[in-house]
Amino acid sequence: METLRIIFVIVIGLVWGSFLNVVIYRLPRGESLITPPSTCPSCGRRIKWYDNIPVLSYLFLGGKCRFCRNKISLIYPVVESLTAILFLLVYFHNLRFFDLQFFTDCLFVSSLVVIGFIDYYHQIIPGYITLPLLALALIYAPFRYDLSFKEALIGALAGGGFLLLVYAVYYLWRKKEGLGLGDVMMMLMVGAYLGLPLTILTLLFASVSGAIVGLLLMRFKKKTLQFALPFGSFIALAAVVALLWGQPLISWYLSLYQH
Template sequence: MLSVFPFYFFAFIFGALVGSFLNVCIYRLPKDESVVFPPSHCPKCDYRIRFYDNIPVVSYLLLGGKCRSCKTHISLQYPAVELINGLLTLFLFIKFGITWSFLFLFLFCSALVVITFIDLEHQIIPDVISLPGIVIGFAASFLLPWLGWKNSLIGILIGGGSLLIVAYGYQFLTKKEGMGGGDIKLLAMMGAFLGWRSVPFIIFVASLVGSIIGITLMVVQKKDSKLAIPFGPFLAISAILYIFFGKEIIWWYLSLAGSSPGG
């Protein structure tokens, strides 16, 4: 265990460092700003953040969650994103090691982190992430034997097509727009990276979790069914669950149903 600890530690630190960049993407992409220029700065006083104030999680704690210059409160979202991406990277490394699977799923999960936080705040899923993600996921299928290009291509078609049908069906029945196009492209990206077999799992789990949370929020906030809840975060959580526990959850569900994959 001690022999692999440095590798685990490096994986977490690497993921957390990338998480710091993801925070820039989360803040700037909805505003159509460059994620490269200008360098990171305080949005309140424009103080340029120095490297020693940009150490993932640690700097936030040392600064007491405030800007060094103007003492403006810094959102807890920043260390949360760094911590989440660090842990995801660590778990991916433990599961896949230094492989193509690790590399592409690291890119995939990092994209999901950005999408989740943007969708929670702005209720949009940027095309600049999902559309290139579809292409990258399909390209990855040629390097990942467990995926394969046919599986990926069908995943794109089923992922995007299934939600497209749901969206049109809802609009036809209610005369209102329900599911946005961003969710459709996001699920197509998920199908590209994880294959068509992941799509039913992701839709089912996301719908289940989303329904439970949605009903809970409506009861707590005493609002009606018109309460708008972004679906992207639930899709993202379900996709991550599929990566790490998909087979186990499916087997567990089938065992409860009294059946098996072969039966």
């Protein structure tokens, strides 16, 4: 049974990841998610269903379009595999097969994948993704066994509030935007779903990893401080880590002080 469940979660993850690719590609371009059917970005020929099987079609076609032989972006199989791996990690994290929390966790990590990649490619974090999910997270909170509505609200205000403060201080100091307000809205959503302790952890991970990558880029790629990092991508990664491993990390950290 367990093996069957794992295979099922992986297949669902791959298929859902294939849909997330469509969202990542079309949403920032203002295109419909439903029509038209997928076409090759190079030659415009419609992609047949048997050439649209997650990961497998990419491997079978050698990463090239069947018709024009132009390269298919590696991002497609990467997003599909990543989504499957994340769903599997969520499954092992919850160990309650297909309960409500499994689905909401999957929805949460899916939104982080979408926002993370859109921010990386376009340097925007669409409010029409984050704000409805913020509302959903708050509506869902009273039905959770691990977080109350009040805790969700505190998480949202702390996450969004902290970034808003950073945004304001930077703006007054440098007279331009360091963070975007999209980052602020994203942290409202992340905070509402994770609650205060995991929100603090997310901000910590995102800032530290962002700073390390920023310093490495300046050192080795000769980027200047003017170079804008997609901070939303770092928040996305940090929030996934906080969701999956945050509680044990916090418990371990607190145990260091209990003697």
